[in-house]
Amino acid sequence: MTALRAPEQRDFPSRLHHPHVAARIGAWLGICFLVAFVTGVISHLAQQPDSWLPSRPVWGYRVTQGVHVAAGTACVPLLLVKLWTVYPRFWIRPPRPSRELLLHAAERTSIGVLVAAAIFQLATGLANVTTWYPWSFSFRPTHFAVAWVVVGALVLHIAVKLPIVRAAFARPDVDEPPGEGLTRRGLVRIAGVASVAAVLLTAGGAVPWLRRVSVFAPRSGDGPQGIPINKSARAARVTASATDPAYRLVVTYGDRSVSLAREELLAMRQQTSGLPIACVEGWSAHGDWTGVRLRDLLDLVEAPTGAAVKVTSLQQRGAFKVTHLPGQFADDDLTLLALGLDGESLSIDHGYPARLIAPNRPGVLQTKWVARLEVEA
Amino acid sequence: MIARIGIAVVGVAFAAYGAWLLLAEDLADLVDAAVWLGAGVVLHDFVLVPLTLALGWLVSRLVPAGLRPRAAAGLVVLGTLTVLAIPVIGRFGERPDNPTILDRGYTAGWLLVVVVVLVVVGVSEVARRRRRPR
Structure with a gap:
C-alpha cells in the first residue's frame, strides 16, 4: 500500500x-x-x-x-x-x-x-x-x-x-x-x-x-390576464385600500392639486398602449394596456414638460412603495396610468385601480396601485 | 509585455472599484456576502469536484470503452443542467400568494431532460456501431 x-x-x-x-x-x-x-x-x-x-x-x-x-x-x-x-x-x-x-x-x-x-x-x-x-x-x-x-x-x-x-x-x-x-x-x-x-x-x-421547451423556466409566462406578477396584492397588503370606493388618485404640482375617482379617470380620454412588462428576473410579457395618458394627468395641474414625477403606491411598505419617474418617461406619448389590460379592467394583482406603465422601464418601477403623482419642481 | 501590463492594470482597477462598492455596505451584509463568496468555492471544491471525480471513475470502470465518449458527453450535459435546475427543482422561492412563480413541474421536466439525453446518447451510439461494424 x-x-x-x-x-x-x-x-x-x-x-x-x-x-x-x-x-x-x-x-x-x-x-x-x-x-x-x-x-x-x-x-x-x-x-x-x-x-x-x-x-x-x-x-x-x-x-x-x-x-x-x-x-x-x-x-x-x-x-x-x-x-x-x-x-x-x-x-x-x-x-x-x-x-x-x-x-x-x-x-x-x-x-x-x-x-x-x-x-x-x-x-x-x-x-x-x-x-x-x-x-x-x-x-x-x-x-x-x-x-x-x-x-x-x-x-x-x-x-x-x-x-x-x-x-x-x-x-x-x-x-x-x-x-x-x-x-x-x-x-x-x-x-x-x-x-x-x-x-x-x-x-x-x-x-x-x-415556453413549451423551457422546462426549467422559473415562470411559464402565464398569470392573471395572461401576464405573470411579482408582488401580489395580498403580499403588498393593498386588497382593502385598492378596492375601497373612497379611493382617489391625487395629482399635485406645487400648490395645485386634483383628486380623481376611478370613474373620473375612466371618463377622461382613454388610450391603449402595447407595452411589455419586463422584470429584473428576466421574464417579460406584452400587454395591451388601456388608461389615461400620464401627460394628460400632468396637464391637469399644469406641470411643465420634462418634469420628473414621484409616484406613490397604496402599498404600506417595500422598497418600491415610492418610485421616481424621470421626465423623459413621464412625457412619453405611450406612458399611461393604466386602468385596464387586454380589454378588461385591471386585475388587482396587476395594480387595480390604476398602475403606471411606461416604455423601456424595469418592471419593479412600473408602480402598481398608484395613489399619488407628485410633480417635482 | 507592456500591453499585458496595461490590461492587467485595467483589471485591477475594475476589481478595486467593485471592492470599494462592497465596502460601502453595512458590516453585517458584508460578512454575509463574504460567507457566500467563500461558500461557493467550498461547495464547488469539496462537494461538486469529488462527486465529478467519483462519477468519472465509475464511468471508466463500468462503461465499455467504445461507449465512453458518448457517455461522458451525456453526463457533462446532464450534470451541468442538473446543477442549473437546483433552485427550480427545490422550489425554494415558492410563495403561497403568487401562483405565477415556479409554476411548472420541474422534477418531471428534469426527468424529461434525462430521457432526451439518454435517447440522444443511445441513438448516436447505435449510429456509430452501424458505421463501423466489427
Whole structure:
C-alpha cells in the first residue's frame, strides 16, 4: 500500500486537462460574462431614480434584461467545465525561490478571487430569478459590486494567461494525443451544447415560442390576464385600500392639486398602449394596456414638460412603495396610468385601480396601485 | 509585455472599484456576502469536484470503452443542467400568494431532460456501431 499523499498535477492524466480546452471554453465564458456585465450595468442605470436612459426603444429593457439572464445562465455549464479542466492546477506545489513564490501567491490569489466571485454571481443570479433570497445582504448593490470584481479579475486573468491563450489558438488542435473517452474538441463542443441547452430550457419566461421547451423556466409566462406578477396584492397588503370606493388618485404640482375617482379617470380620454412588462428576473410579457395618458394627468395641474414625477403606491411598505419617474418617461406619448389590460379592467394583482406603465422601464418601477403623482419642481 | 501590463492594470482597477462598492455596505451584509463568496468555492471544491471525480471513475470502470465518449458527453450535459435546475427543482422561492412563480413541474421536466439525453446518447451510439461494424 502506498502512503496517502496530496494529489499532484500528474495524478490527473486525462488529455482534457489542457490549455486547448481551457482557452476555448474560457473564451466563450469570457464573452458570456462580458455580455452579462454590460447588460447588467444597463439594468443598474435603468433602476437609478434619476435615470438618464431614453424611453425608447419600447422593448429595450425587455431585450437587455432577457439577454442578461440568458448570458448568466449560459455561463453555468461553461464555468463548471472550465473549472474541471483546470482543476489539476489547484494541486500545483508553490515554487521555492522567494521572488517566484511571491508572483505565484499573487496569481493564486487573483484566481481565487475570480473563481469565488464568478460562482457568487451565477449562484445569486440563479436564486434571484426564482425569487429565492437565502441571504441578508441587499441583492442589487451586492450583485453589482461583485460584477466589477469578476470582470476585473477576469481581465487580469486574461493578461496573465495571454501567451498561453495565443499559443492555444495559434496551433490547430491536430496534435491531440490518442486516448479513450472524449476528445478535447469533443469536450469544447459538448460544453457549448450544454450551454445552449441551458438557455433554451430557461428562456421561456421571456421568449413566448420557447415556453413549451423551457422546462426549467422559473415562470411559464402565464398569470392573471395572461401576464405573470411579482408582488401580489395580498403580499403588498393593498386588497382593502385598492378596492375601497373612497379611493382617489391625487395629482399635485406645487400648490395645485386634483383628486380623481376611478370613474373620473375612466371618463377622461382613454388610450391603449402595447407595452411589455419586463422584470429584473428576466421574464417579460406584452400587454395591451388601456388608461389615461400620464401627460394628460400632468396637464391637469399644469406641470411643465420634462418634469420628473414621484409616484406613490397604496402599498404600506417595500422598497418600491415610492418610485421616481424621470421626465423623459413621464412625457412619453405611450406612458399611461393604466386602468385596464387586454380589454378588461385591471386585475388587482396587476395594480387595480390604476398602475403606471411606461416604455423601456424595469418592471419593479412600473408602480402598481398608484395613489399619488407628485410633480417635482 | 507592456500591453499585458496595461490590461492587467485595467483589471485591477475594475476589481478595486467593485471592492470599494462592497465596502460601502453595512458590516453585517458584508460578512454575509463574504460567507457566500467563500461558500461557493467550498461547495464547488469539496462537494461538486469529488462527486465529478467519483462519477468519472465509475464511468471508466463500468462503461465499455467504445461507449465512453458518448457517455461522458451525456453526463457533462446532464450534470451541468442538473446543477442549473437546483433552485427550480427545490422550489425554494415558492410563495403561497403568487401562483405565477415556479409554476411548472420541474422534477418531471428534469426527468424529461434525462430521457432526451439518454435517447440522444443511445441513438448516436447505435449510429456509430452501424458505421463501423466489427
